[in-house]
Each structure stands twice: as C-alpha cells, then as structure tokens.
Amino acid sequence: MKNIYNYILNLIFPKKCINCGKEGSHFCEDCLSLIELNKINYCACANNPRKNCSRCENCPSNIFAVFTVFNEKQKLVQKLLFKSKTIPDLNLYFSYLIITYIKIMTNLNLNENFSIFYKDKEVKNIAKMLSKFTKLKISDQKENILFLTKKYPCESVDLKNKKVYIISLFREIL
Numbered sequence: 001m002k003n004i005y006n007y008i009l010n011l012i013f014p015k016k017c018i019n020c021g022k023e024g025s026h027f028c029e030d031c032l033s034l035i036e037l038n039k040i041n042y043c044a045c046a047n048n049p050r051k052n053c054s055r056c057e058n059c060p061s062n063i064f065a066v067f068t069v070f071n072e073k074q075k076l077v078q079k080l081l082f083k084s085k086t087i088p089d090l091n092l093y094f095s096y097l098i099i100t101y102i103k104i105m106t107n108l109n110l111n112e113n114f115s116i117f118y119k120d121k122e123v124k125n126i127a128k129m130l131s132k133f134t135k136l137k138i139s140d141q142k143e144n145i146l147f148l149t150k151k152y153p154c155e156s157v158d159l160k161n162k163k164v165y166i167i168s169l170f171r172e173i174l
C-alpha cells in the first residue's frame with residue numbers, strides 16, 4: 001500500500017534534486033559527485049590539535065582517531081544537511097558518503113566488534129541509516145565505537161575502556 005501511495009505521490013510531486021532541480025531523486029548523481037571528502041585530519045586534542053596526526057601524547061586515551069568527513073566550507077554539504085531536516089531520505093546520502101570515506105580514507109575494518117554511537121540528536125537519522133547499511137548496531141557496548149557527531153570537539157565522549165573512533169561531519173580547529 002505504501003508503495004502505491006509513494007508511486008502516486010511521485011507522479012503528482014516528482015522528486016527533484018535539492019541542488020540542480022533535476023527530476024527523479026532528491027539528490028542527483030551529478031550533484032552527489034560534486035561533494036568532496038575531507039583529506040586533512042587532526043589529532044583528538046580539543047585545543048591546538050596536530051595536523052595530519054591521528055594521536056599525540058596529549059590526546060584523550062580512549063580516542064584512537066578523529067575522522068572528519070567533510071569540509072564545512074563546501075556549501076553543497078551544508079545545503080544537503082539543512083535539507084535533510086525536512087527530507088529525511090537525504091540521510092541516505094550522508095551514510096553513503098561516510099561509508100565511502102571510511103573505505104577510502106581509513107584502514108578501519110568494520111566487523112562485529114564495532115558499534116555505532118552518538119549523543120548529538122542532529123546526527124540521529126544519519127546514525128540510523130548508517131546502522132542499516134553497515135549492519136552495525138547502535139550501542140556503546142562493543143569494544144570499538146564509531147562515535148558519530150556533527151562537529152568535533154563535541155560534548156564529552158566518555159566511553160572509557162573503549163576504542164573510540166570519532167566520525168565527525170565537520171571539524172572545528174580551536
């Protein structure tokens with residue numbers, strides 16, 4: 001029933017790309033290909049983090065790396081994030097981009113010893129979608145935690161005695 005409803009809805013209100021307006025999807029392949037993944041990473045120190053270093057001697061002991069997925073200066077990512085608040089389907093693209101990032105930019109092997117965790121409600125829907133595609137549970141009980149956040153440094157991560165890998169959409173350098 002839901003499919004028929006969606007089909008009819010799509011006939012009356014065809015999905016349009018939020019960026020270029022092309023019909024067929026909420027975000028078209030051409031526009032998706034314009035999103036650049038971030039290549040510069042800093043250690044987990046909140047103040048004066050070291051560039052291109054995953055851990056320094058001052059980093060919180062349980063945080064193994066902070067991976068920043070996007071460059072917030074890229075307007076298109078901001079637009080996608082803003083629109084995802086009213087079009088939840090767009091969170092699919094965030095989970096796709098995060099998975100691509102993890103595959104290309106990190107050597108993490110997402111196995112059953114990983115779970116996804118978050119505190120920031122703003123990334124709740126992205127976390128859910130990420131959980132669906134990676135088949136990793138949303139929990140803080142596994143040995144390795146992918147801690148999703150909108151922007152690192154964020155509210156306290158805690159999770160002592162875990163290996164925490166921060167997946168941050170953006171990074172603020174203080």
Ligand SMILES: [Zn+2]
Nearest residue numbers: 017020028031
């Ligand atoms: Zn487009």
Ligand SMILES: [Zn+2]
Nearest residue numbers: 043045056059
């Ligand atoms: Zn550090």
